[in-house]
Amino acid sequence: MNSLIKYFFRGLLLVVPIVLTVATLVFIFNWLDGMLPLRIRGLGFFIIVFGITFLGLLTSKLKLLQPLVRWFEDTLSDLPVVGLLYSSFKELVSGIVGEQQKFTHPVMVRLNAENEVFRIGFITQHDLTHVGIDDLVAVFFPHSYNISGNLYLVPRKNIQPLPTQGAETMRFLMSGGVVELNHKDTEQTDA
DSSP: HHHHHHHHHHHHHHHHHHHHHHHHHHHHHHHHTTTTSSSSTTTHHHHHHHHHHHHHHHHOOOHHHHHHHHHHHHHHSSSSHHHHHHHHHHHHHHHHHSSSOOOEEEEEEETTTTTTEEEEEEEEESSGGGOOOOSEEEEEEOOOOSSSSEEEEEEEEGGEESSHHHHHHHHHHHHTTOOOOOOOOOOHHHH
């Protein structure tokens, strides 16, 4: 009986991550595909993905569109509630996939000197002097199994840079420390 239970849990370890990944991808596909009510299944998804890619190409290559995009973004940012939401989402997305990614500086932070308590996060702002804060840096601490997290202002003396890749550190944190965290390969990062 113990062997059967062991095999069942081993099978769960194989099946559950696959099912959750496929279910998430199907949900995203159906959500995007449902945004355009077309008769051909999947066509809405491909139109939206192609449209986003084409829009990115246009705004990158045609310098004439950049003032129009800036005007549109400034108009959205000036609206009372919409501006707050838009600017927050824009910063979040650009911090993850933009040209100035924010989650590239993983650090270990000492939270409590007496008990030697540490937490892993990412420096998102190295310099806060523009708001009158001299010796603190902004560190974002993601929550495990979630897309949320907490932002703390931490003294520089409590921060130790981690010799790991940002993406690998994020996987480690999001998995609750289950995924193995490896030392950064300097040959890969220099290339």
